[in-house]
Amino acid sequence: MAISANSARRRIRVIDLETAGSASHSVCEIGWQDVIQETTGRWELDEERGARFVNPGGPISTQTMAIHHIVDEDVAGAPFWKDVAPQVLRPTGGTVALAAHRATFEQRFCLPRLSGGARWICTWKCALRTWPALPSFSNQGLRYERMPTGLDRAVGLPAHRAMPDAYVTAHHLRDMLNASSLEQLLAWSEQPGLLPRVPAGPDRKRPWGELGDDALAGYARDRDMDIRFSAETEQRRRGNQAAVPENAVIQPSLL
Template sequence: MTRDEPWTAGDYVVIDIEGNGARPPELVELAVVPVRGGVIGDVRAWLVRPPTPITWHARQIHGISDDDVVEAPSFDDIASDVLGALGEAIPVGHAVHNDLAVLRRVLPGWQPRFALDTLRLARRALDLPSYGLGALVEHYDLGVGLPAGMRAHRADYDALVTARLLVKLATALNSRGATLAELRHAAGTTSAATAVGPTLLDLL
């Protein structure tokens, strides 16, 4: 794939992670959604038993308790499945540097060259009072028709609506659809360690 090809020529994998509230966060739930040829694929999600308990604050956000993950696998048990789901695709996420930072700690051999941040892309493409995922879901009605039982701040829901957001924003970036070069200019990030993180309000 070259930089001048349309964005739909590439393979993307949208990532969302829910953590246990530790510093740095430990993974509790992970979901990935492939986007190929501009078409959104099926979501894959894993509950993960973290090495330390889930904090009260984290439970208030995603609703996952220690009881929910007591019989879940450790990340080491699912690492090969996660790597297979990620493949060689371009990672995408809302404030993606947060997700990259967690995954790079648990998958030290996984080093994507760059990633796309839908938060940065939305700030460039839209004029809204908030660019948090919830506000963007409402702006574009991205939650319509999702599978029953999905809800905000769970990894499967957040990954799927972020995949829908990517398609919306990439298509709207210009009248003919964005090229990979344009997406990288608008939303690309290369370093989870140096990227400036969003505020909590950005993420809600």
């Protein structure tokens, strides 16, 4: 359904963070890419994207430098997180949500007082629901499994830098939004991840539906929230109405 050309277009800001990897594990770079809803109702990438270095308040570990190649000299004169975050997380014109791949990581740093209490979409959790047959659900794995339309290879590189990673994630988000509603993605993101297959152990890679009731009951007691939720969901599908509440468990919000 088309939206009014006179109404403000809905905007979601995709976020990616790189951190120092030291004891404080503080942010050293933030990148973003916006996805907007056109007047036709379809979602597309906007031209708004960027990245900013952040002073992490301490040295970057050499192990982390080897991943993202950000060195101490890059961030020495950069502003601190408390000053950068609100500017990026609360863009002019506002957003209807923030998004990230495995968003619980970004939410550890993008606290409600910095983000304005924005709701989050986790593209990892939504990928589990949207493309359950895929073998990998990492951001880069989805990139090459799916080869999203319009993804400029040069803009999406180097991997493990904040803006290129946010740009790649935004292509996944665009396609998810054009397959499901914004409200559905938000709801999925507020639940644990619904894994399509057992992730580890003797039943690794087996769909939950292939497991016997006893094995399934064991996974329903697992310490991992996503495994437990996935097993309980299969129990419910089999008719065990006590396995999962009718409104599935919502993850506690981060303070």
